[in-house]
Every structure is written in C-alpha cells, then in structure tokens.
Amino acid sequence: MSSGLDGVVAAETVMSHVDGQAGRLVLRGLPVELAAESLEFEGALALLWRGFEPLADDAASLRQALGQARARAFALVPKLLPAAAGLPPIEGLRLMLAGLGDGEEGSQPLLAVAAVPVFLAALDRQRRGLAPVAPTPGLGHAADFLAMRAGEVPEPLRAKALDAYLVTVSDHGLNASTFAARVVASTRAGVFSSIVAALCALKGPLHGGAPGPVLDMLDAIGSADRAAAWIDGELAAGRRLMGFGHRIYTVRDPRAEVLKGVVRGLDNGRIRLAEQVEAAALAALARHKPGRKLETNVEFYTALLLDAVGLPRDLFTPVFAVGRVAGWTAHVLEQEATGRLLRPQSRYVGPPVPDAA
Numbered sequence: 351m352s353s354g355l356d357g358v359v360a361a362e363t364v365m366s367h368v369d370g371q372a373g374r375l376v377l378r379g380l381p382v383e384l385a386a387e388s389l390e391f392e393g394a395l396a397l398l399w400r401g402f403e404p405l406a407d408d409a410a411s412l413r414q415a416l417g418q419a420r421a422r423a424f425a426l427v428p429k430l431l432p433a434a435a436g437l438p439p440i441e442g443l444r445l446m447l448a449g450l451g452d453g454e455e456g457s458q459p460l461l462a463v464a465a466v467p468v469f470l471a472a473l474d475r476q477r478r479g480l481a482p483v484a485p486t487p488g489l490g491h492a493a494d495f496l497a498m499r500a501g502e503v504p505e506p507l508r509a510k511a512l513d514a515y516l517v518t519v520s521d522h523g524l525n526a527s528t529f530a531a532r533v534v535a536s537t538r539a540g541v542f543s544s545i546v547a548a549l550c551a552l553k554g555p556l557h558g559g560a561p562g563p564v565l566d567m568l569d570a571i572g573s574a575d576r577a578a579a580w581i582d583g584e585l586a587a588g589r590r591l592m593g594f595g596h597r598i599y600t601v602r603d604p605r606a607e608v609l610k611g612v613v614r615g616l617d618n619g620r621i622r623l624a625e626q627v628e629a630a631a632l633a634a635l636a637r638h639k640p641g642r643k644l645e646t647n648v649e650f651y652t653a654l655l656l657d658a659v660g661l662p663r664d665l666f667t668p669v670f671a672v673g674r675v676a677g678w679t680a681h682v683l684e685q686e687a688t689g690r691l692l693r694p695q696s697r698y699v700g701p702p703v704p705d706a707a
C-alpha cells in the first residue's frame with residue numbers, strides 16, 4: 351500500500367510531464383517556461399486538446415468558438431446565478447457548474463472551459479451588487495474574464511500577466527483535482543460531473559486553496575524584520591507555511607520561477623517583502639525539516655501575481671480553476687478515449703473478519 355498514493359502511476363497521459371527531481375514541467379512537449387512566454391490560454395487549450403477534440407485542430411477557430419461558448423455560458427447566468435447568492439465565490443462556482451446538465455448539446459468541454467470565467471465574473475459582481483457584464487466578442491479569454499468582472503477592458507499588461515498565469519497552471523500531471531476528474535470520467539458520468547468533482551478537490555488548502563493564505567501570511571508578517579520570528583512561531587505551533595512544499599517537486603517548482611518573472615514586470619508593492627519572506631521561510635524550513643527538501647511552490651507567486659492583476663484573494667482559487675479547467679477537460683477527453691474504470695482497492699484493518707459460515 352502507498353499512503354497518499356505516493357509514487358503510484360495510475361494513468362498514462364500525453365498531457366504533461368512533471369519531473370520532480372529535475373524541477374521540470376513540460377506541457378505536451380513544450381517546457382512551461384516557453385509555453386507561458388509564447389502561448390495565450392487558447393493556444394494552451396489547443397495544445398492540450400489536440401487529437402481529442404476536433405475544435406483544437408485550428409487554433410484560430412478554437413479562439414472564436416471559445417468566444418461563442420462564453421456567450422452561451424452567459425445566457426445561462428440568469429438561470430444559475432440567483433441560487434449562488436451569498437456563497438463564497440468558489441462555492442458559488444461549484445453550484446453554478448453543477449447546474450450544467452450532462453445532456454447539454456454541442457461541445458461540452460468547450461462550454462465547461464467557457465463557463466468557469468463567465469460564472470465567476472458574474473458571481474463576483476453579484477456580491478458587489480452589480481449586474482453581470484456580457485462577454486466582449488473578439489477579446490481573448492484572459493482579457494475577457496477581467497472585462498466581465500470589472501466592466502471595462504483591462505490594461506494589456508494585466509491581461510497578458512493573467513494569460514501567462516492561466517497557461518502556467520493549465521495542466522500538471524495527475525494532481526489531486528485532475529485525478530478526481532479522471533475518476534469520475536472513468537465511470538462515464540460526463541464532462542460537467544467530472545469538472546465539478548475536480549473543483550471540489552481543488553478547493554482544499556493543500557491543493558488550490560493556498561494562495562489566499564499566502565497573502566494573509568505576508569500581511570501578518572508586515573515587514574521583513576519580523577519574518578523569521580513569525581515563521582518560527584508558525585512552525586513551532588505545528589502549522590504549515592502556505593506556498594511551500596510539494597509532493598512531487600523536491601527542487602524548486604518551475605512554475606514559481608515563471609510566475610516570479612511575470613510578477614516582477616508588474617507593479618506590486620508586496621514583491622520585495624515577499625522575496626524576503628521567501629528567503630526566511632526557506633531557511634526556516636531547511637532547519638525545521640532537514641531531511642525533506644521544502645521549496646517554494648506555484649502558490650506563493652500566484653498570490654502576488656493575481657493580487658497585482660487586481661483580483662481579491664477569495665478569487666484566487668476559482669481563478670486557478672479558470673486555467674486548470676483546460677487540463678481537466680483534456681484529461682476527461684483522454685480518459686474517455688483511452689482509459690478504463692478507475693477502481694483501486696483498500697486494505698481492511700477493521701474488526702476481525704468472522705470465519706465464513
């Protein structure tokens with residue numbers, strides 16, 4: 351038995367290669383550094399879907415089809431939004447996505463990818479007492495999300511930074527949410543059911559729920575001279591430092607490096623403090639767990655990037671879903687095309703088993 355399924359290979363995939371020891375991530379043959387620099391979200395989606403979803407054969411038509419799918423998702427907002435009133439955005443998103451029927455016509459993966467930012471923007475406006483804003487034809491996916499949320503077309507630098515983020519997190523091997531999506535897809539329950547399962551897994555603080563608390567940590571520390579003492583206090587109390595450690599990466603998470611580069615090009619007053627806190631945290635973790643390499647993970651710089659783009663911290667985890675839904679849908683398509691029912695076994699350790707009669 352492998353606790354936490356550590357080291358267990360449960361699927362073959364063409365989507366991404368995660369080399370934990372070398373600190374490398376390759377998205378269908380393209381190193382993440384290159385993907386983040388050269389692709390928009392639509393390009394990453396086309397890359398991941400290629401060979402599984404006919405729309406991905408032509409990147410330009412996929413971009414157009416995704417724009418149309420955002421309009422289709424927007425048409426569903428009046429029906430799905432009211433029930434989500436008052437919920438935190440991640441829970442509102444879960445509820446709205448669950449409202450998509452597995453019998454929906456057309457490309458369901460496309461509607462799933464389109465629906466995440468459309469629903470999220472509407473949820474965020476609802477809590478601010480504002481009416482939903484329709485998608486803008488011709489805008490890219492990242493820019494359109496920011497436009498639907500703010501009600502105005504974003505500065506290109508911000509849209510580009512968000513695009514780089516969405517590409518960077520678009521896929522990452524058999525992480526917990528992608529595995530959840532594949533388990534549900536393996537039962538043939540359908541695309542939307544698989545995506546909802548994935549979102550539920552993403553929500554947890556050990557997976558996609560960490561970046562909000564990273565900013566809380568920076569706020570609590572306040573200034574670099576307080577970092578070491580604050581961190582030691584957390585570790586002494588048995589708490590984990592959010593934004594550090596990873597199951598697979600034993601060296602630095604390559605996505606943290608990519609996002610750090612993007613954040614440096616943005617105007618974020620927190621970046622200096624963040625770098626000093628990072629250095630103090632790495633030193634403290636090395637002392638605290640000398641046997642285990644605990645390095646900066648993707649969530650640390652995600653927090654700074656999304657903050658600089660102007661998003662509030664309780665949108666960080668659902669915005670992760672805006673990017674990762676590319677990978678989820680790709681894995682669902684792959685699982686449906688190539689996989690078998692996922693059904694592992696458990697080892698019974700309960701009360702003694704009675705003799706058979």
Ligand SMILES: CC(C)(COP(=O)(O)OP(=O)(O)OC[C@H]1O[C@@H](n2cnc3c(N)ncnc32)[C@H](O)[C@@H]1OP(=O)(O)O)[C@@H](O)C(=O)NCCC(=O)NCCS
Nearest residue numbers: 555556557560589590591592593594595596597642647649
């Ligand atoms: C990501 C994470 C869940 C990976 O966990 P994992 O592979 O299951 O690692 P383990 O839980 O086995 O941790 C191994 C040891 O390192 C410690 N550790 C791991 N990450 C730590 C962190 N961020 N801060 C402090 N200690 C940490 C654990 O307490 C554990 O110590 P123990 O053996 O004395 O119990 C874990 O590093 C973590 O909780 N990080 C903080 C949350 C986070 O940033 N999540 C985003 C991930 S991209």
